[in-house]
Amino acid sequence: MMPGDSTMTSIVQRIARQALVTFRNPPGLGEESGKSFVENHGKLKSLMTEVRAADLKLVPRRADDGAPRPNPYHHGVPPVTYMHICETDQFSMGVFLLKSGASIPLHDHPGMHGVLKVLYGKVRISCFDRLERHGGGTPAAPQLPPAQTGALRRSVLRSAAEYTEESGPCVLSPDRDNLHQIDAVDGPTAFMDILAPPYDPDDGRDCHYYQVLTGAEPKPAEPKEKEVWLMEISQPPHFWCGGEPYPGPEVHL
Secondary structure: OOOOOOOOOOHHHHHHHHHHHHOOOOOOOOOOOOHHHHHHHHHHHHHHHHOOHHHHOOOOOOHHHOOOOOOOOOOOOOOEEEEEEEEOOOOEEEEEEEOOOOEEEEEOOOOOEEEEEEEEEEEEEEEEEEOOOOOOOOOOOOOOOHHHHOOEEEEEEEEEEEEOOOOOOEEEOOOOOOEEEEEEEEEEEEEEEEEEOOOEHHHOEOOOEEEEOOOOOOOOOOOOOEEEEEEEEOOOOOOOEEEEOOOOOOOOO
8 A cells, every 4th residue: 555545544544644743733822823733623624524433343332231320430330431542642532432321521621632523422512711811791709618719710601512423523722612511412422532632640731620600501502602600620420431442443653
């Protein structure tokens, strides 16, 4: 096979190669995206739009394949599992699988880019951002014990929408839609996930969890952006992530 021949190369391999190029030197928080990044990011989104469960040899699961149990922490079946595909210093790529009724709680991606593509089922994704300056639409800060006041974060609900395998990818950046919550809707679901660079607590990229304190809980088709208060919390006890072997084509970088 010739190096430039894409007819024999899996789409998973092509996505990984494009991610490597796209995130070689991505814009950070507050930095403008250069022409090269915008072009490569567009190519990556196009490839992600094409990918389907069959390309990764994934068989969509049924609702009776194991729903989350009440209070399943440290025992039983994990509500969410992850299939690792590949990881470099620039990005990580894998698949998250959510059981019926499962949710990945509201969390952030410090200084990171992300591209998420549903492979089967349906998810509701609610996207938020931190607000550094006070806005006129921000509700009054909730009354909390002094020990919790420091965990308050002024934020904005950017959007809440549902995605299926027919939808385009959901994109996040250091500046936009950087916090999100992902809920399985009407049964099990799975999505391909690219994060750039990967989480790394030693490099300031730890995952933080949040709870919405003010305003309505995220709803589909939210009419406009809404300013809310979030509180940073520990990882919720109902959420943890197990591992599964990835059955799809190997990726070589």
